[in-house]
Amino acid sequence: MDLNDEDLIRRIVDDGDQRAYAQLVRRYQSQLRFSLRQLCGGDQGLADDMAQEAFIKAYKALPAFRGDARFSTWLYRIAYNLVMSHKRKKAPDVDQEAVDRARAEESVEEAQQLGMARDLDSAMKELSEAQRQAVHLCMQRGFSHEEAASIMKLPLGTVKSHVNRARAKLQTLLQAWREEVVSG
């Protein structure tokens, strides 16, 4: 039986049930690792290390989790803080070899993917990093503007502005695809 996040957290905090935490890790690992890969500029190894650290940090801090926000928002906030502080400390140290290797592997798959996905990827690269993150959190992950603002540690108005500007940019860049879909 799949318990919801709140029940699992209660079991972890009250009974020290680590199997409940394993369920939470399995539930969010793919989404978080994928998000962090984007945030780490495609460095998969670094993204996975950061995701692992975020899950461990979240476990240790779980007794202090008050449930004001959803667990996923809280977890993303921890992960984003970790990545940002890592970036501040080691700004020039992106493992370029790993990035190139990952891109080469991806390009094989990419060739088989629809053109839409490729163009969407290119359009996303045209956005600023903050706009990309805001779109990713709000439109891909389904976080509200308020939740995205708390994750990114930005004022709500700034996040809304990032999302709106990114949306307008994407609308222009992907107009051709959109028209194709609408015209059937």
Next chain:
Amino acid sequence: MASFDQYRDRRDNRVNALSDTAFEGRDPDFDAWLGQQLQFSEPYLDNDGFCERVMEQLPAPSRRSERRAVRFQYGAVVAASTIVAWQFPFDRVWMEALQQSISLYSLVGIGVLSSLAAMTGGILAARR
């Protein structure tokens, strides 16, 4: 090449020139479509030992929560034993024992031993 750059600059200028008011003119259909496309293009990342690596590095659960779990198990066993004792027909067994002239001390001894065995079994089963 230069013409493409010019085209891109013109396009970017057009996008950047849009005012916030224009941005607020949201197109819900576009939002839904974009959300779908973003989710569609996202692969599911296999666990591939990730969860196990996280679990290996977690600190052991606190002694407090362990003690709490043990207390809960003992409580459950005592409650179960009370229900069994409440339902057990002691008077009939007592009468039968008198009729069979079984010594009182051996009867009490057997009772105590079997209760201990049942409780130990219950605790072991609950802990497992």
